[in-house]
Amino acid sequence: VSALRALAALAAVVVALVVQVSVFPAFAWQGVTPNLCLLVVVAAALARGPQFAMLLGFAAGVLLDLAPPADHVAGRWALALVVVGLVAGRVRQDLRPTATAVVATVAASSFVGTSVYALSGLLLGDLHADVPGLLEVIGVSLVWDVLLTPLVLPLVLGMFDRLEPSRVTA
Amino acid sequence: MSLTHDRPTDRPTIGSFEPVRGGDRPAPRGSLPRPRSERRWRRGVRRTGARFDQPDRRSVRSLLVALVLACATLVTLDYHGGPDSPLEPARQAMGSIFGPVEDATARVVRPLTEVPGWFRTQDSLRHRITALESENARLRGQVATAGPDRNRLAEYDGLTRTARENGLALVPSRVVAMGPAQSFSRTVTIDAGTAAGVRPDMTVVNDDGLVGRVLRTTRTTATVLLILDGNSVVGARLGDSLEAGYLRGRGVIGNDGRLDLELVDDTVVPARGDVVVTWGSEDGAPYVAGVPVGQVTQVFANLRDQTQRAVIRPYVDFSALDVVGVVVPSGTRSDRAVIEADGSLQ
Numbered sequence: 001v002s003a004l005r006a007l008a009a010l011a012a013v014v015v016a017l018v019v020q021v022s023v024f025p026a027f028a029w030q031g032v033t034p035n036l037c038l039l040v041v042v043a044a045a046l047a048r049g050p051q052f053a054m055l056l057g058f059a060a061g062v063l064l065d066l067a068p069p070a071d072h073v074a075g076r077w078a079l080a081l082v083v084v085g086l087v088a089g090r091v092r093q094d095l096r097p098t099a100t101a102v103v104a105t106v107a108a109s110s111f112v113g114t115s116v117y118a119l120s121g122l123l124l125g126d127l128h129a130d131v132p133g134l135l136e137v138i139g140v141s142l143v144w145d146v147l148l149t150p151l152v153l154p155l156v157l158g159m160f161d162r163l164e165p166s167r168v169t170a
Numbered sequence: 171m172s173l174t175h176d177r178p179t180d181r182p183t184i185g186s187f188e189p190v191r192g193g194d195r196p197a198p199r200g201s202l203p204r205p206r207s208e209r210r211w212r213r214g215v216r217r218t219g220a221r222f223d224q225p226d227r228r229s230v231r232s233l234l235v236a237l238v239l240a241c242a243t244l245v246t247l248d249y250h251g252g253p254d255s256p257l258e259p260a261r262q263a264m265g266s267i268f269g270p271v272e273d274a275t276a277r278v279v280r281p282l283t284e285v286p287g288w289f290r291t292q293d294s295l296r297h298r299i300t301a302l303e304s305e306n307a308r309l310r311g312q313v314a315t316a317g318p319d320r321n322r323l324a325e326y327d328g329l330t331r332t333a334r335e336n337g338l339a340l341v342p343s344r345v346v347a348m349g350p351a352q353s354f355s356r357t358v359t360i361d362a363g364t365a366a367g368v369r370p371d372m373t374v375v376n377d378d379g380l381v382g383r384v385l386r387t388t389r390t391t392a393t394v395l396l397i398l399d400g401n402s403v404v405g406a407r408l409g410d411s412l413e414a415g416y417l418r419g420r421g422v423i424g425n426d427g428r429l430d431l432e433l434v435d436d437t438v439v440p441a442r443g444d445v446v447v448t449w450g451s452e453d454g455a456p457y458v459a460g461v462p463v464g465q466v467t468q469v470f471a472n473l474r475d476q477t478q479r480a481v482i483r484p485y486v487d488f489s490a491l492d493v494v495g496v497v498v499p500s501g502t503r504s505d506r507a508v509i510e511a512d513g514s515l516q
Contacts, residue, residue: 017268018268018271018272018275019275020350021272021347021348021349021350021359022272022275022276022279022346022347023275023279023282024350025283025347025348025350026282026283026284026285027283028348028351028489030351030489031348031351031356031422032350032351032352033350033351035352050230051229051230051233054230054233054234054237055237057237058237058240058241061241062244063264064353065244066257066260066261066264067264067265067267067268068261068264068265068268068269068272068347068357068386068388068391068393069347069348069349069357069359069393070349070353070355071349071355071357071385071393071395071399072353072354072355073245073248073249074244074245074247074248074255074257074260074261075240075241075242075244075245075247075248076241076245077353078241078244079238079241079242079245082234082237082238082241086230086234114352117352117353117354118354120245121354124245124249126249127354127400127421128400128401128419128420128421129354129400129420129421129422133422134354137351137352138352140351141351
């Protein structure tokens, strides 16, 4: 079951990545698209806790760093999504979280994730952007992620639940 | 983060695992038991995965440390490696896996992704007609006042352009993936790779002007760095005065995507509306000469060091990038029809 779960999570990340780069740019606002990979990691954290989410976040981040058309220093999205897994895993409780809690978790994770990514770029000199533009991108992507939450999170949470239905009683 | 403070009742349930575990294993927190417990934990992950359910703080922390170190290793390897980074083979491999997938996905959803385009055109159609009508009238006036000199100049111009374009051809391709703005780098994937004759450091154009250059290729796809990217520098010259300079991207895409032009000669003041074309380099890599890039919209003078900085609005609409052409040497073997300089297909 564990291997199956890991495979399913990886498959979800791969689908999220492809949709994110190939479908969403057509609907992007100023080039900012919803960060589907981040949403999958948050869902993993809510369903399975911080450790699983951090591992999945690392895998998703490495994919984001290496799959085309990425061209930044590798490891930056990996770091950002590991932190997202940790942050989102902290709010995990044994009962199913309420809708407000899920939305708030996504908002916090989106802010933290994009910020960690941007800050790492600033530190490495890999990023040439002014701070207002940076904050705008972080804000817009937060709005996108929250908007997509009701569409994506139930789907991914449902997938994790089906792989492990006994969780509810814990 | 504030969520954890909202529910003070949650914390004890998580924290209460620690004393229980401590009772299980009375070993002191010395230097020796630590690695053993980590090894055991790792085995737990592989075999059962049951530990995922228990928010055990210590293992969360050690996993966090391990993963952050892994990220730091990746960053260090890639950052100091530069163009021949040890991760470049991994990028190639990922490209050859994800490139075709992105290509197929883009093909499947293309009818869907073109939907916003309809609304955009519907919305701006009237404005565009007005703008085009006024531009037409202005151009007609110019033609009427132009003397024979100007016509002769145009002929010369056409002649030189043909000469310059001789030996070049275009490989047509479509954009199949675009990096999100959250990644702060402006790159796209196109569906032409080495099989189509595309190599790194080739110029990419579309019918409006310069798009960017090829960074890396796989067999069927290529990654293109757009000129708007913050790391992109293009040698360019002003169309009117032929003054040379450097164009830098700002990393902003969309309607307010702009480029900054710094001229080599500080004393030259670019005029508003001046056309900027590429300067070109030896063998046309990474940019061939004479491709139109954009128009000067604003000029800033820096009084302190007496330099001029011009803001360029690119001709290409980067938010709606679709069909592009890669400039290849004439006679390149390709898996698709190559457009030669005289317009013939090969």
